[in-house]
Amino acid sequence: MDPEIPVISIVELGIVRDIEEGSPPHVIITPTYVGCPATDMIQEMVREKLDAHGYGHIGIKNQLSPAWTTEWITDEAHEKLRIYGIDPPGGHTPSCPRCGSQNTRLISEFGSTPCKALHACKDCLEPFDRFKCH
Ligand SMILES: [Zn+2]
Numbered sequence: 001m002d003p004e005i006p007v008i009s010i011v012e013l014g015i016v017r018d019i020e021e022g023s024p025p026h027v028i029i030t031p032t033y034v035g036c037p038a039t040d041m042i043q044e045m046v047r048e049k050l051d052a053h054g055y056g057h058i059g060i061k062n063q064l065s066p067a068w069t070t071e072w073i074t075d076e077a078h079e080k081l082r083i084y085g086i087d088p089p090g091g092h093t094p095s096c097p098r099c100g101s102q103n104t105r106l107i108s109e110f111g112s113t114p115c116k117a118l119h120a121c122k123d124c125l126e127p128f129d130r131f132k133c134h
Pocket of ligand 1: 096097098099100101121122123124125126
């Protein structure tokens with residue numbers, strides 16, 4: 001599970017990219033953005049899972065190119081984000097994940113984490129995070 005969004009996995013977020021064959025094989029992970037404070041934590045979590053399942057020999061590679069994009073987030077994960085209360089990324093008008101209203105305003109470019117912006121719904125008055133596209 002993602003350390004910042006506990007309802008979706010790092011596979012659904014597109015952070016786990018691939019398994020590279022070889023000796024040893026490697027799990028390829030791409031951080032959501034360079035300098036994301038969760039990157040080290042994610043790497044440690046993958047390490048722990050691998051070790052716990054007897055895959056201690058498998059390495060982990062950080063791959064920065066191609067850069068992660070919000071397009072790698074699966075459709076299912078978009079729905080889970082919305083249910084969790086985060087407006088998923090995409091070309092759509094920001095919409096309140098609670099009531100669906102598009103009558104919203106931007107409060108801050110930085111929400112609970114730097115990869116999200118803080119909006120507020122003018123109808124139900126609830127604030128919500130919106131995943132920024134990049
Ligand atoms: Zn609302």
